[in-house]
Amino acid sequence: MTSAQMDSKTKRFAYSAIIVYSIIVGLSFLFGKLALTVATPLDSLAHRFTVSLIAATIPVLLGWIKLQIKIRDVLAILPLAVLYPSMFFAFQAFGLQFTTSAEAGIIHATVPIFTMLAAAYFLKERTTRLQQLATLLSVAGVVFIFVMKGTTINLTNMKGTLLILLSALSLAGYSVLARKLALRIKVIAMTYVMTVIGFLVFNLMAVGQHLAEGTLSLYFKPFASPVFLLAILYLGVLSSLISSLLSNYALSKLEASKVSVFNHLATLVSIVGGSVFLNEHLAYYHIIGAGVIIAGVLGANAGTWRRRKAALPPQLSDQMINKNG
Numbered sequence: 001m002t003s004a005q006m007d008s009k010t011k012r013f014a015y016s017a018i019i020v021y022s023i024i025v026g027l028s029f030l031f032g033k034l035a036l037t038v039a040t041p042l043d044s045l046a047h048r049f050t051v052s053l054i055a056a057t058i059p060v061l062l063g064w065i066k067l068q069i070k071i072r073d074v075l076a077i078l079p080l081a082v083l084y085p086s087m088f089f090a091f092q093a094f095g096l097q098f099t100t101s102a103e104a105g106i107i108h109a110t111v112p113i114f115t116m117l118a119a120a121y122f123l124k125e126r127t128t129r130l131q132q133l134a135t136l137l138s139v140a141g142v143v144f145i146f147v148m149k150g151t152t153i154n155l156t157n158m159k160g161t162l163l164i165l166l167s168a169l170s171l172a173g174y175s176v177l178a179r180k181l182a183l184r185i186k187v188i189a190m191t192y193v194m195t196v197i198g199f200l201v202f203n204l205m206a207v208g209q210h211l212a213e214g215t216l217s218l219y220f221k222p223f224a225s226p227v228f229l230l231a232i233l234y235l236g237v238l239s240s241l242i243s244s245l246l247s248n249y250a251l252s253k254l255e256a257s258k259v260s261v262f263n264h265l266a267t268l269v270s271i272v273g274g275s276v277f278l279n280e281h282l283a284y285y286h287i288i289g290a291g292v293i294i295a296g297v298l299g300a301n302a303g304t305w306r307r308r309k310a311a312l313p314p315q316l317s318d319q320m321i322n323k324n325g
Contacts, residue, residue, distance in 0.1 A: 014253035015301075018262045021246040026269020028239035030277055031231040038228040041093040044235070046206035047222065049085070049198040051236025056195050069189045077190055080181060081197035084174035085240070089202070091167035098160030105267065107164045109142035112300075114172035115260035122176050125255045134299025135257070138264045141292030145271070148285035171263075175256040182252030191244045198240070261300040264293045 035044045059065045096104060112135050119125040127135075181190060210216040222228040250259050268290050274280035 010253055014250045017246040018250040018259055021243050022262050022265035023269050024238050024243045026266040027273050028235060029270045030273050031234040034227055034231040038225045039222040042206045042209055045089055046202040047232050048235045048240055049202050051232055052195050052240040053199040055237045055241050056192055067189060067192060073185050073189060074193055076181060077193040080177045081194040083170045085198040086201045087170040088167050091163045095160050095163030095167060099164060104164045106143055106146045108168050109139045111168045111171050111263055112260040113139060114169055115175045116257040118172055118176045119256040123179060125257055127257055130302055131300050134296045135261050138261050138293050138296025141289045141296055142264050142267050145286055145289035175260050178248055179251045179256040182248055187248045187252055190248050194244055195241060258301050261297050265297060268293055
């Protein structure tokens with residue numbers, strides 16, 4: 001197998017990882033709603049990362065995974081963990097107290113734009129005019145869906161808008177920094193340190209809130225609910241731990257700007273999941289917006305598709321041309 005073929009295979013794995021990531025994150029909104037019927041947002045986050053840390057630690061204790069983390073690696077990963085999950089989820093949780101989830105969806109649709117700009121400046125990633133326009137197209141698809149639902153951004157309540165914007169900037173910053181770190185630090189080590197930081201930050205915040213309110217005895221009460229237990233297992237194991245592994249892996253193999261645009265696929269999964277599992281209304285504008293988003297995602301990664309084709313052996317490439325045309 002040539003180096004070009006190996007690179008093409010690695011890219012396929014990376015794209016598979018980010019697609020699975022999008023599906024997991026998209027469905028996480030459903031389980032998040034279930035968790036919030038039993039626990040507060042802060043308690044849900046704390047318990048989510050407690051479950052995530054337990055799930056990450058078990059294979060380490062059993063010797064299935066060998067963790068080799070040096071102090072300098074922890075110090076390098078720390079800013080990444082501050083951006084995501086700490087700042088991202090914290091700004092999101094508090095921002096949603098002052099704005100609607102629909103408004104938050106519109107603001108978060110801008111993450112790929114911020115990521116593309118930051119990646120160009122800090123990582124010197126180059127994007128073609130087609131990729132830039134395709135990224136904007138995918139953003140337009142998300143915004144179109146929310147606008148057609150009658151959603152607008154209420155600028156009179158700037159507190160919620162600003163907090164959600166900071167959450168979006170945190171996610172963009174994570175994508176850029178993770179791309180840089182993943183080139184020299186193992187993905188498993190990055191993910192484990194991020195999980196530990198998330199566990200510490202949100203448990204300290206939640207416990208502090210309970211101490212202030214005198215309700216510490218109720219801290220673990222949500223686990224008595226089967227619905228919460230199911231939701232928090234999904235959020236902790238799949239949506240936090242596995243999705244972080246998949247995202248970090250994809251960012252170690254693909255440009256940050258290309259990975260970021262796949263967040264819009266999570267929006268589609270969330271809409272479809274709401275329709276299938278919660279009987280939420282699926283309108284014509286969802287379908288139009290979905291088509292625009294998918295076209296944007298494909299366009300943003302157009303250069304990769306061409307390079308994958310170029311990496312094929314000449315005879316196989318000819319066979320594909322004959323077969324398709």
